[in-house]
Amino acid sequence: xxxxxxxxxxxxxxxxxxxxxxxxxxxxxxxxxxxxxxxxxxxxxxxxxxxxxxxxxxxxxxxxxxxxxxxxxxxxxxxxxxxxxxxxxxxxxxxxxxxxxxxxxxxxxxxxxxxxxxxxxxxxxxxxxxxxxxxxxxxxxxxxxxxxxxxxxxxxxxxxxxxxxxxxxxxxxxxxxxxxxxxxxxxxxxxxxxxxxxxxxxxxxxxxxxxxxxxxxxxxxxxxxxxxxxxxxxxxxxxxxxxxxxxxxxxxxxxxxxxxxxxxxxxxxxxxxxxxxxxxxxxxxxxxxxxxxxxxxxxxxxxxxxxxxxxxxxxxxxxxxxxxxxxxxxxxxxxxxxxxxxxxxxxxxxxxxxxxxxxxxxxxxxxxxxxxxxxxxxxxxxxxxxxxxxxxxxxxxxxxxxxxxxxxxxxxxxxxxxxxxxxxxxxxxxxxxxxxxxxxxxxxxxxxxxxxxxxxxxxxxxxxxxxxxxxxxxxxxxxxxxxxxxxxxxxxxxxxxxxxxxxxxxxxxxxxx
Numbered sequence: 001x002x003x004x005x006x007x008x009x010x011x012x013x014x015x016x017x018x019x020x021x022x023x024x025x026x027x028x029x030x031x032x033x034x035x036x037x038x039x040x041x042x043x044x045x046x047x048x049x050x051x052x053x054x055x056x057x058x059x060x061x062x063x064x065x066x067x068x069x070x071x072x073x074x075x076x077x078x079x080x081x082x083x084x085x086x087x088x089x090x091x092x093x094x095x096x097x098x099x100x101x102x103x104x105x106x107x108x109x110x111x112x113x114x115x116x117x118x119x120x121x122x123x124x125x126x127x128x129x130x131x132x133x134x135x136x137x138x139x140x141x142x143x144x145x146x147x148x149x150x151x152x153x154x155x156x157x158x159x160x161x162x163x164x165x166x167x168x169x170x171x172x173x174x175x176x177x178x179x180x181x182x183x184x185x186x187x188x189x190x191x192x193x194x195x196x197x198x199x200x201x202x203x204x205x206x207x208x209x210x211x212x213x214x215x216x217x218x219x220x221x222x223x224x225x226x227x228x229x230x231x232x233x234x235x236x237x238x239x240x241x242x243x244x245x246x247x248x249x250x251x252x253x254x255x256x257x258x259x260x261x262x263x264x265x266x267x268x269x270x271x272x273x274x275x276x277x278x279x280x281x282x283x284x285x286x287x288x289x290x291x292x293x294x295x296x297x298x299x300x301x302x303x304x305x306x307x308x309x310x311x312x313x314x315x316x317x318x319x320x321x322x323x324x325x326x327x328x329x330x331x332x333x334x335x336x337x338x339x340x341x342x343x344x345x346x347x348x349x350x351x352x353x354x355x356x357x358x359x360x361x362x363x364x365x366x367x368x369x370x371x372x373x374x375x376x377x378x379x380x381x382x383x384x385x386x387x388x389x390x391x392x393x394x395x396x397x398x399x400x401x402x403x404x405x406x407x408x409x410x411x412x413x414x415x416x417x418x419x420x421x422x423x424x425x426x427x428x429x430x431x432x433x434x435x436x437x438x439x440x441x442x443x444x445x446x447x448x449x450x451x452x453x454x455x456x457x458x459x460x461x462x463x464x465x466x467x468x469x470x471x472x473x474x475x476x477x478x479x480x481x482x483x484x485x486x487x488x489x490x491x492x493x494x495x496x497x498x499x500x501x502x503x504x505x506x507x508x509x510x511x512x513x
Contacts, residue, residue, distance in 0.1 A: 002115060005046040006030045007037045007063065008077070009055050013100075017050055020104060024111045033057045041066055048114045051094075053078035064092045071121075073114050073160070077102065096161045099258060106259050109233060109273035113161070113186035124155055124184050138180030140173060141321050144314035150177070150306065157304045158184035163256065165241075165301045166279040168308030170499050171357030174279040175237060177306060182235040187275060190234030195227050198243030198502040206248055207264050216265020228261050232272050240499060241278040241301065242287040249294045256300050276301065281497065311352040311359065318348050321356060325363040326375075337367055339375050346377045353494050478506055 004026040008014040011032070018028045029044065031037035034057050040046075049067060051074055053060045060076065067074055079100035096110050128151070131137040137151040157164055158181045166174040175194055182192045200208050207217075211226030227236055238244070244252070255261045256276060260269040278301045280287065287293040311318065322339060330336060339347075343366070352358055362380055369379040464473045478496065485491040493503040 001025065001027050002047040003027045003029070003044060004111075004114075005037065005040050005049045007032075007034075007049060007055065007060065008052045009033065010052075013052075017102075020107060021050070021111065024108060025115070026111065034060075034062055037063055038066055046072055048073045048075065048111065050075050050077055061088065061092060064094075073110070075107075075110055094160075094162075103259060103271050105271050106273050110161070112233075121159065123188065124158060127151075127180075127184060128155065135317075135320050136324075138183055139176045140180055141324050142314060142317035143320060144309075144317045146309040146314050147317060150308065153304075153306050154181055154184065157181060157306075159186065161185075161187075161275050162304050163276045163278070163301050164304045164306060165284065165298075166277065166306045166308065167284060168279075168281065169310050169355055170281045170494060170497075171355030172308040172310060173356050174281075174308060175239060177308065178235070178237040178277040178279065181277060182275075185235070185275070187234050191231045192235045192237070193227050193231040194237040194239060196239045196499070196501055198240040198499060199505060202245045205245065206251070209248070210251070210261045210263050212264035213266050216263075220265070224263075226261075226263065228255065228272050228274055229263075229270065231274050233274075235275045235277060238276060238278045240280065240502065242280050242282050242284075242292040243502065246291070246294065249297050253294065253297045253300060256297075281499065311355045315348050318352075318359065319344050321359060322347055322363055325360050326367065329364065329367045333367075335367075335373075337370055337373050337375055339366075340377065343375055343377045343380060346380060354490055358490070474506070475510060478503065479510070482507075 002025070004021045006014050006017045006021065006028060008017060008030070009032045014030045014032070018030060021028050026048070029040050029046070031040050032055075034055055037049075037051075049063070049072060051060045051063060053076060064074065073096075074094045075096045075098060076094045077098050077100060096106075098106065098110075127137050131143075131148070131151050135141055135143040137147075137154070140147065140150070142148075142150075154177065164178075164181065166177050168174050178194070179192055182188060195208065197205065207220075207224060207226065209226050209228060211229055212220050212224050214220060214223045238252075251261070255272070255274075259273065260271050262269045280293075282292070284293060284298055284302060284305075288295050288298050311321075319339075322344070326337065326339065347359070347362070354361075363375075365381045366375045366379045369381075370376070464476055468476075478492070481495055482489065482492045485495065489503055489507070490500055493500045496503065
């Protein structure tokens, strides 16, 4: 039978807690001071500690030094909530942070997770063994020292209920990190849901996150369960958190603090037990300074920050990851293709601005282009690998200017003209991809078309003036960057520091699709 230690100086509250905990199948012990709690810990190590923040002989957080948070969950209980104390408690290893008066349903959810702690620790040990033997940890691959450090961090945070902030360039695998944390946690049997905050219209994101009642707004013909309600008991991954509207960030902070939310059009709040893992490809403190991320929300999310290394900083992992992608393709297509030594060296030498996502796409294209079982360097997409790495820049190639002198499509600055140019660029881009997929002609037409693509694009000066709206300035910059990248959307998104999904959404608004 699992054991719970209740550290609470109010005898009435302690008795109420003991009753709830015992009905959940736990044996209980009560301590009314830090001194009594240390004695109880020495007498019988608990599976969970319900710890009041204010005690007669000190602060409850002083007890953290006496508890191994990897073997025992600590749930901090207080009637005086603040961002500072909650963040401090979670960083010290608290599994959760409950406010008085207690939400009994949320407490029961915590106790339910404690019962699954043995399975979680077993999965974690198995993951660590696989990392040593195969270079795989959960859904992640790599044997380099930077990745081993990431595995250690995941191993520390996964058994807890701590919020985490995953930081890294686009394509580094932030969602895979979040999913691995979920798989190794005590919530593994509950849902894992992912939402891209930059891919949902600002007018709809509140409804998507929190749900809405029937008739709450025009078009709400039925009740809708939001991501928080659907992921109750599990993990919610909020990608591109800096793209969330500031007014919604306030409501998210409220959910993190109280464990409750109110659907659009509802009168009563709903409780939820959801672990939040957020991600951003921006530098968080820069996003705070720019007003894209609330400072109080940042500190609440970044209880446990995990910074992913770009692929160029761990080139020794490239062959392992490439073989993993190739094995998946072979299994799916019932094939037996392999990379040549020259192709492997070429992959290792490339800088991979698109990181693991770009590597996966390159392997997939090479798999398609290879006529036999051997994928040679010539089969890899030239515009992604060979042309960028092994050939000098074309004489007429452009570099991105620092300000003002860039060129963008001609034809006026109206939305109509922008849409027409984007559609023209899309057609030209698809034509170049078709040539690349067929290998080009024998005289090297593919390399020529890629090298000269930016020169052939219709261009005009980039016009961003004082008084222009932010939306119009953003459109000008996106269109100009797309022109510079010869219509290549993935490269443009990387240069702009946004995800491909966000870029696609913007282009759709401009009439580019």
